[in-house]
Amino acid sequence: MPDSSADLLAAVADCIGPELAEVEKLFHLELASGFKCVDALVRHVSRFRGKMLRPMLVLLTGKACGKLTPSHITIATVVEMVHMATLVHDDVLDEAELRRKGATINHLRGNESAVLLGDYLISHSYHLCSSLDSQMASRAIARTTNQVCEGELLQIDNRNNLDLDEKTYTQIITHKTAVLCAACCQLGATLAGASADTISRMERFGLSLGIAFQIQDDILDILGHTSQVGKTLGIDIEKGKMTLPMIHFMKTAPREHRELLRSLLTIHEPDQVEKIRNLILPSDSIDYARNQARQYTQQARRSIAGLPDSPAKDVLDAMADFVICRTI
């Protein structure tokens, strides 16, 4: 199994490099517009492309379960567009000023362009998806985006809810993040002709992996530095989002520490994020969250244990590890 993120990327490239390049090509082909102003905006968003985690899940799952088909390339492109749309709309939501070391769309062009560019991406994702023969994938993708919206709305509804419990937190991150990863793996397996049982295992793999990924994201929001992670940190705190380390802290820390956190979360000071970080770091709440993420990772790995040995299976296994070790 690869032991660093560079090794992991090399293993991914070995396994599905040409297919990822096809996804990249289809992404640009689908988004091309006859209007120059639309193309300029799309070019701008392309610079923010991320790790392509979701296309990788479609392609690796497909390869681990059978043979890749042209439909895999289509769906891998669709899920990347869906993910990009949520990133662009999150910029409206989060008022983040930096994302991946570049200015955000809303910073450069205003909220209106950010909303419309997100709409353009989501519209093209459905458009591309509807080019497949059957409605199966369209139905699965739309059901998934329904849930993503519910997760985001549930999150907003619980903004500044300092008593958010772990169960609701898990519901939020399952909906807003994990269901899309689950759909990637479910569709990757389905399009490779896997059995119903294998499809269901792969879906569970994606779901567990997605939950672990989001917990780690939430940990990094507290721990990281802008220079390192390349996006504004402490956003969750500033936006009143309670994440797992804070939820655990509010349940287990000494009473005076909990009251301090409560007052820090309520009164917005310039060094609020720094103070909260310094309060939580010495506690065991980060470790608790890490441990929860690890358990989801182990669940994910158990879900694919029964697959026949293959390089794709090894890479999926390594990805499960990567999502909780990563600092980016």
Next chain:
Amino acid sequence: MPDSSADLLAAVADCIGPELAEVEKLFHLELASGFKCVDALVRHVSRFRGKMLRPMLVLLTGKACGKLTPSHITIATVVEMVHMATLVHDDVLDEAELRRKGATINHLRGNESAVLLGDYLISHSYHLCSSLDSQMASRAIARTTNQVCEGELLQIDNRNNLDLDEKTYTQIITHKTAVLCAACCQLGATLAGASADTISRMERFGLSLGIAFQIQDDILDILGHTSQVGKTLGIDIEKGKMTLPMIHFMKTAPREHRELLRSLLTIHEPDQVEKIRNLILPSDSIDYARNQARQYTQQARRSIAGLPDSPAKDVLDAMADFVICRTI
């Protein structure tokens, strides 16, 4: 032909009343969520439901071309959701404070909820669409929403472009408004089993009707009163959108009037809208725009002239008239 909007509504109810009631039911069924906070937001948006123009186009076109099927109900509900999504996202775009005599979503809950509720509506529209047997409708709807986004982006790109020409204006309103009306009529005819020629005529009917509708909307934005129309007026002016009366005025009014408009559009004063209205009203620019709208209406009516006589055809004919006579 009915001669008032009440008569038109009565004729619509006679022709497709039960089907519109089914659309209403399916709309709520599809949007129901397991999360209370989502349901509360959806209930809120339901209060802003409009004239159901787009579902009417699907159903009337279907009936004028053949028999209505359950798929017509589905698509009629889909297009209403698409339209509602654009309204909700327009609230983010337009910062409108009133719409249909109620507070807007973004006013009540912030931009974030407005973005997500729009996303929820658009996601459910695709979800519902993907329940049909074939991908045909999904593909047509997604192609349409691609174009709607392009129209909106082109509009933003031309904000404060005081030299906007009529051709680009027509491109903008065709994309942002008319293509959805065209898709309604095309799908209504297709699902009723119409011939390729009839489908194409119906599509042209919807396109012309949609353009006329938007020109009239733009005229009403200059003419109307909040109390009468139930939404904030003069929004186009405030947001730097040049519409047909203003474009015509900038091309034809005496030089000093044009320069006055140019300076009024550049310097934002409290009574800017009022002053611009008073400048344009005595000119023939409103009449010019009305005349253009009338020509599109006539084109629309010519497109359906070849259909066999039927109550549905009569109502479509009356609707073409209504879109340019309406004051709401």
